[in-house]
Amino acid sequence: MRFEFTAEESNFKSQLSAFLDDVLPNDWHGPADESRDDHWELNQEIKKGLAERGWLVMSWPKEYGGADSSPMMNTIFAEEMAYRRAPGHDRFGTRMFGPTLMRFGTEEQRTKYLGSIARGEIQWCQGYSEPNSGSDLASLQTKAVEDGDDFIVTGAKIWTSLAHRADMMFMLVRTDPEARPHKGISLILVDMKSPGVEVQPIVNMAGVHSFNQVVFDHVRVPKANLVGDLNDGWRAGMTVLNFERSGIDYAAWARAALEELIDYVNSDDAEVSAAKTDPTVRVKLAELHMEVEAARLMCYDVSYRQGKGEIPSSEASMSKVAASEVYLKVLDYGVDLLGMYGVLEPGSDQAELQGRFFKMRLFYTSGPILAGTNEIQKNIIAQRGLGLPRK
Amino acid sequence: MDFGLTETQELIKASAKEFLEEKSDPAIVRAVADGDSEAIASLWKDIVELGWPSLTISEEHGGAGLTFSDLAVLLEELGASLAPTPIVESSISSWTIERFAPDALKADLLPKVAEGDILITPAIVERDASWNPEDSKLAATKSGSSLVITGEKRFVAFAEQATHALTLVRTDYDEPALIVVPIWKSDGVEQSPLKHSSGVPVSSLSFNELEVPETNIIATGDKAIEAANELIAAGGVARSAQLAGLGRAVVDATVEYTANREQFGVPVGSFQAVQHHLAEMAISAKQVNHLVHSAAWSFSQEGYSVDTAAQAKIAASDKIAALCWTAHQCHGAIGFTWEHDLHLYTRRALAWKTDYGDSTFHKSKLANAIGL
Numbered sequence: 001m002r003f004e005f006t007a008e009e010s011n012f013k014s015q016l017s018a019f020l021d022d023v024l025p026n027d028w029h030g031p032a033d034e035s036r037d038d039h040w041e042l043n044q045e046i047k048k049g050l051a052e053r054g055w056l057v058m059s060w061p062k063e064y065g066g067a068d069s070s071p072m073m074n075t076i077f078a079e080e081m082a083y084r085r086a087p088g089h090d091r092f093g094t095r096m097f098g099p100t101l102m103r104f105g106t107e108e109q110r111t112k113y114l115g116s117i118a119r120g121e122i123q124w125c126q127g128y129s130e131p132n133s134g135s136d137l138a139s140l141q142t143k144a145v146e147d148g149d150d151f152i153v154t155g156a157k158i159w160t161s162l163a164h165r166a167d168m169m170f171m172l173v174r175t176d177p178e179a180r181p182h183k184g185i186s187l188i189l190v191d192m193k194s195p196g197v198e199v200q201p202i203v204n205m206a207g208v209h210s211f212n213q214v215v216f217d218h219v220r221v222p223k224a225n226l227v228g229d230l231n232d233g234w235r236a237g238m239t240v241l242n243f244e245r246s247g248i249d250y251a252a253w254a255r256a257a258l259e260e261l262i263d264y265v266n267s268d269d270a271e272v273s274a275a276k277t278d279p280t281v282r283v284k285l286a287e288l289h290m291e292v293e294a295a296r297l298m299c300y301d302v303s304y305r306q307g308k309g310e311i312p313s314s315e316a317s318m319s320k321v322a323a324s325e326v327y328l329k330v331l332d333y334g335v336d337l338l339g340m341y342g343v344l345e346p347g348s349d350q351a352e353l354q355g356r357f358f359k360m361r362l363f364y365t366s367g368p369i370l371a372g373t374n375e376i377q378k379n380i381i382a383q384r385g386l387g388l389p390r391k
Numbered sequence: 392m393d394f395g396l397t398e399t400q401e402l403i404k405a406s407a408k409e410f411l412e413e414k415s416d417p418a419i420v421r422a423v424a425d426g427d428s429e430a431i432a433s434l435w436k437d438i439v440e441l442g443w444p445s446l447t448i449s450e451e452h453g454g455a456g457l458t459f460s461d462l463a464v465l466l467e468e469l470g471a472s473l474a475p476t477p478i479v480e481s482s483i484s485s486w487t488i489e490r491f492a493p494d495a496l497k498a499d500l501l502p503k504v505a506e507g508d509i510l511i512t513p514a515i516v517e518r519d520a521s522w523n524p525e526d527s528k529l530a531a532t533k534s535g536s537s538l539v540i541t542g543e544k545r546f547v548a549f550a551e552q553a554t555h556a557l558t559l560v561r562t563d564y565d566e567p568a569l570i571v572v573p574i575w576k577s578d579g580v581e582q583s584p585l586k587h588s589s590g591v592p593v594s595s596l597s598f599n600e601l602e603v604p605e606t607n608i609i610a611t612g613d614k615a616i617e618a619a620n621e622l623i624a625a626g627g628v629a630r631s632a633q634l635a636g637l638g639r640a641v642v643d644a645t646v647e648y649t650a651n652r653e654q655f656g657v658p659v660g661s662f663q664a665v666q667h668h669l670a671e672m673a674i675s676a677k678q679v680n681h682l683v684h685s686a687a688w689s690f691s692q693e694g695y696s697v698d699t700a701a702q703a704k705i706a707a708s709d710k711i712a713a714l715c716w717t718a719h720q721c722h723g724a725i726g727f728t729w730e731h732d733l734h735l736y737t738r739r740a741l742a743w744k745t746d747y748g749d750s751t752f753h754k755s756k757l758a759n760a761i762g763l
Contacts, residue, residue: 001393003685286701290706378671388649388661388666391661
């Protein structure tokens with residue numbers, strides 16, 4: 001048992017923090033999610049800066065431009081980026097697609113794509129969900145039909161974050177409509193500039209354009225863009241989800257938001273008198289602090305186990321559930337604490353904390369929904385973790 | 392970050408598990424709850440032989456010199472088995488003595504604790520049920536080189552078994568003092584047993600002009616308050632470790648039950664409504680486990696972390712009690728019966744929730760620690 005970072009880890013954290021001090025504007029408060037469309041230039045600048053310092057893909061093996069850094073270092077990286085609400089992290093390329101390609105791609109594909117991700121030159125997006133396939137992903141219907149050296153792709157993907165900024169999409173398509181759902185799926189790579197690809201913006205309930213519907217109308221995709229074997233895409237596709245499923249971003253965002261509330265309560269400028277005088281405020285903030293730290297430790301535990309070569313599937317799901325829920329608890333409490341000011345939107349006159357808490361609360365309604373709903377995560381915990389029978 | 396157990400800890404865990412499965416089964420837990428004090432004595436005799444009371448006592452004073460983290464691993468197993476035995480009481484008393492008492496007192500008491508010749512239990516709380524050491528009013532009047540103690544302490548666990556109490560008094564020169572007092576067959580001490588949901592002996596102690604030599608004083612003034620606060624923090628983390636083990640045991644038992652109980656021709660544990668209860672219980676148990684390990688680790692460092700100690704007790708108190716109630720729901724009617732053992736865990740969890748500061752007490756401490 002040891003509950004502190006190693007000297008190497010602490011040192012890296014300070015270096016990253018110093019870089020972010022330099023690159024982030026003064027009094028920076030967000031956006032907290034890279035898929036946010038505003039501040040795109042800053043996103044690109046930070047991504048390049050991270051790449052130059054060897055941090056963007058430091059988790060990758062050395063042969064692909066990485067540093068073979070430990071899962072704990074990757075978690076520290078993700079945590080610090082999220083804690084500072086810094087954009088430019090590129091989780092689609094670095095955390096999800098890159099590692100999948102290393103495992104399932106051909107040598108030619110690795111050579112072609114990994115370098116540009118490592119250098120921060122390319123934006124990937126993830127084409128999984130469809131209008132009729134959410135949690136039941138294996139029911140997806142977007143089809144790819146073989147035609148000479150190409151596939152012809154027809155269908156629609158939805159909730160595709162950053163599709164409007166992406167150069168390429170890694171997507172799951174149905175290549176054998178006769179096979180059982182999991183068996184007829186393939187993973188292919190699509191150039192977003194291909195004729196027949198149409199990106200239709202979707203504005204979320206927070207008023208932000210972060211995701212899209214992407215319609216494919218007879219889009220030609222070279223067969224060379226197939227990753228893994230034909231009809232064996234489910235395995236590769238699920239590997240991506242394992243890389244995706246961690247709560248550390250939420251735990252870090254929750255900590256940052258909670259600290260903002262503590263500062264607010266301690267500040268002389270706080271307009272809301274209850275923040276100063278109501279004794280239950282202290283108790284509630286203390287409770288949230290405990291919850292945030294509990295979620296944070298769960299995320300560290302996942303990295304610790306990964307570092308030992310385990311695949312902590314149930315623990316990863318636990319961390320996602322715990323952290324996404326505690327983040328909403330902090331945001332809910334923030335909105336409540338601000339009282340009448342809590343519902344003033346960003347840009348409003350008299351908005352306290354710039355209306356951030358209200359907007360973040362709306363935005364992160366998505367937390368327990370995306371990357372596998374928390375209900376799906378609980379199924380995983382119960383069945384894979386606790387060994388309860390499947391129905 | 393290292394979430395793994397050391398070799399020593401794996402060994403402690405395995406041997407404790409093996410011993411407790413045999414020596415602390417539900418029949419023994421029930422017998423003790425029904426007042427069988429011989430069962431407590433017999434279990435304690437075995438535990439002394441295993442060397443558990445001496446685990447964290449320094450080698451200099453006849454102990455094993457292990458860390459608070461090592462103790463936490465042992466306490467988790469004790470919690471999982473509901474073992475009716477005063478390891479927490481003894482361990483945190485000797486922890487406090489080792490950290491704060493004058494050398495002579497340490498040299499006198501600790502080897503005896505390690506040998507099992509004496510048993511010390513904390514007696515802090517009074518009529519107002521406050522765990523704030525500043526609230527202690529038990530009166531001690533200076534008389535020559537002794538203190539004469541008169542008044543009451545409440546909620547003293549295993550007072551019936553203990554030879555000494557580690558108690559907090561206020562002297563007639565208006566200073567707090569932390570002191571070890573003999574209570575075993577002392578004329579000046581009267582015990583009134585309570586009917587306590589923990590299922591182990593808990594009593595009120597009335598002191599009537601009990602004369603205690605000043606050499607038994609651990610600390611006075613601010614140092615006494617500091618020592619008492621550390622005792623309470625350590626006790627809170629120790630109880631939390633037991634609660635963590637208890638929570639894990641309840642999750643395991645509930646998985647076992649729902650995976651085997653069939654309705655509609657299938658195990659009820661195959662239903663998502665039940666699975667999601669269990670997933671949430673498992674998350675709670677895991678969180679408490681991590682927070683306890685983090686807090687226990689801080690006691691192995693210089694000083695300890697008020698922040699993590701408070702987090703552990705808040706989480707253990709609230710989350711494990713809630714987890715027990717959900718377990719009753721998952722067990723359905725059978726879990727509502729006296730015959731089923733589940734309520735033994737729930738009773739213990741509810742009792743331990745109140746020990747060494749409840750969640751509200753520690754939230755206030757935590758609020759201070761995070762700058763509020």
